[in-house]
Amino acid sequence: MSNKNRRHTKTQQMVLDYFENTDGAVSHEMVEKSLGDSMNRVTIYRILNRFEEDGIVHKIVGDDGVSYYARCESACDHDHHHDNHIHFRCEKCNSINCLEQSISIDLPKNYQMTNINFLITGICASCNKE
Amino acid sequence: MSNKNRRHTKTQQMVLDYFENTDGAVSHEMVEKSLGDSMNRVTIYRILNRFEEDGIVHKIVGDDGVSYYARCESACDHDHHHDNHIHFRCEKCNSINCLEQSISIDLPKNYQMTNINFLITGICASCNKE
DNA sequence: GTAACTGCAAAATATTTGCATCCTT
DNA sequence: AAGGATGCAAATATTTTGCAGTTAC
Numbered sequence: 001m002s003n004k005n006r007r008h009t010k011t012q013q014m015v016l017d018y019f020e021n022t023d024g025a026v027s028h029e030m031v032e033k034s035l036g037d038s039m040n041r042v043t044i045y046r047i048l049n050r051f052e053e054d055g056i057v058h059k060i061v062g063d064d065g066v067s068y069y070a071r072c073e074s075a076c077d078h079d080h081h082h083d084n085h086i087h088f089r090c091e092k093c094n095s096i097n098c099l100e101q102s103i104s105i106d107l108p109k110n111y112q113m114t115n116i117n118f119l120i121t122g123i124c125a126s127c128n129k130e
Numbered sequence: 131m132s133n134k135n136r137r138h139t140k141t142q143q144m145v146l147d148y149f150e151n152t153d154g155a156v157s158h159e160m161v162e163k164s165l166g167d168s169m170n171r172v173t174i175y176r177i178l179n180r181f182e183e184d185g186i187v188h189k190i191v192g193d194d195g196v197s198y199y200a201r202c203e204s205a206c207d208h209d210h211h212h213d214n215h216i217h218f219r220c221e222k223c224n225s226i227n228c229l230e231q232s233i234s235i236d237l238p239k240n241y242q243m244t245n246i247n248f249l250i251t252g253i254c255a256s257c258n259k260e
Numbered sequence: 261g262t263a264a265c266t267g268c269a270a271a272a273t274a275t276t277t278g279c280a281t282c283c284t285t
Numbered sequence: 286a287a288g289g290a291t292g293c294a295a296a297t298a299t300t301t302t303g304c305a306g307t308t309a310c
Contacts, residue, residue, distance in 0.1 A: 007264050007309050028299090040267050045300065047265095061193050063247045086235075091244065099238065105216075106231050110255035114221065117193045119247045125240035137284050137289050158274090170292050175275065177290090195300095 006054065011039045015047050016056075025060055025068035025087065025096035060096060062089050063121050068096045084116050090124035097124070136184065141169045145177050146186075155190055155198035155217065155226035190217050190226060193251050198226045214246050220254035227254070 014035055019026060031044050048069055051057045057069040068089075085102035089095070099120070107113055144165055149156060161174050178199055181187045187199040198219075215232035219225070229250070237243055 005264070005310090009265060009309070011266070042268080042301080043266055050265095059193065061191050061195055063189065063191050063245050065191055065195065065197065067195065088241065101236050103233060105250065107250070107252075108229065108255060110258045111218065111252060112258055113250050113252040115193050115251040117247070117249045117251070120235065120237070120243050121245040121247070122237075122241060122243040125238065128240045128242055135285090135289070139284075139290060141291070172276080172293080173291055180290095 004054075006050070011043055012047055014038060015044070015051075019057070019069075019071050023095065023097065025070040027066050027068050029066070060087050060117060060119060062096070062119060064089075070096070070098075084118070086118045086120055088124060089119060089121045090127055091121060092123055092127035095124065134184075136180070141173055142177055142180075144168060145174070145181075149187070149199075149201050153225065153227065155200040157196050157198050159196070190247060190249060192219050192226070192249060194219075200226070200228075214248070216248045216250055218254060219249060219251045220257055221251060222253055222257035225254065 015031060018031060018034055022030075028041075028044055028048060031048070032041055035044070048057070048067075052059050052069065057071055060068045060070065062068060070087075084105060086099040087096050088099050096119075103118060105113070105116070145161060148161060148164055152160075158171075158174055158178060161178070162171055165174070178187070178197075182189050182199065187201055190198045190200065192198060198217075200217075214235060216229040217226050218229050226249075233248060235243070235246070
């Protein structure tokens with residue numbers, strides 16, 4: 001389903017590097033703030049969409065309505081990037097990270113699952129100190 | 131925190147009735163399609179926001195980026211409408227409903243939770259038959 | 261050389277705000 | 286009558302699309 005002919009470009013590599021050097025999930029806004037001088041905002045949209053389409057990252061939509069992207073774990077293949085652990089979004093520092101806890105899902109009969117989006121919002125430990 | 135002086139109006143009652151007569155969660159678009167002739171789209175935005183603010187409904191953000199609203203269970207009070215069960219969004223019929231399964235959350239030390247958003251996307255049983 | 265990728269402008273969507281008016285209390 | 290709620294227009298975001306120019310392969 002997914003593998004179009006993709007090309008390796010500088011811009012994409014920069015975004016990949018950004019993922020590599022960033023803890024937790026990443027939003028369009030964050031990429032733009034970081035790399036916006038080197039590339040157009042539209043390009044960022046397109047790169048993020050492409051990455052998701054290709055299974056390189058998965059998307060987590062926050063209860064703030066913002067889309068965050070995180071590199072997929074090894075387990076992800078191109079058509080299934082299920083992600084049955086919980087993400088935590090800190091309202092203060094606006095980071096999204098994975099919690100250890102993972103969920104075993106008990107879907108009712110005849111239900112079929114294509115995507116999981118588990119998100120808890122609140123204050124993370126480091127922000128809670130202050 | 132929440133109780134402003136609210137007034138009882140026809141428009142709001144219509145939206146409430148719509149919730150009552152609809153299974154599962156409801157999006158702005160659905161309300162507008164249903165009641166758009168009787169009220170302005172902006173009014174719908176404001177009513178839905180107000181309802182959420184007042185704890186009358188809670189918001190679930192789909193991985194499609196769309197906000198859905200569902201009437202709160204009895205357990206909800208004004209400041210805490212935690213909703214630790216899983217919602218299921220059907221990509222075909224675009225309904226959102228609650229699954230029975232609820233999740234016990236095991237938050238790491240010093241984490242503080244303000245909101246839960248558990249959503250599985252896929253095909254529901256009735257759509258899966260066809 | 262071909263087709264993917266990018267940048268810019270513009271279009272399409274989605275949501276919010278200002279303000280005059282209407283309606284609940 | 287005071288101020289919350291609504292409608293309309295306009296302002297803000299946010300995301301997508303068209304197309305020409307550029308670059309990877």
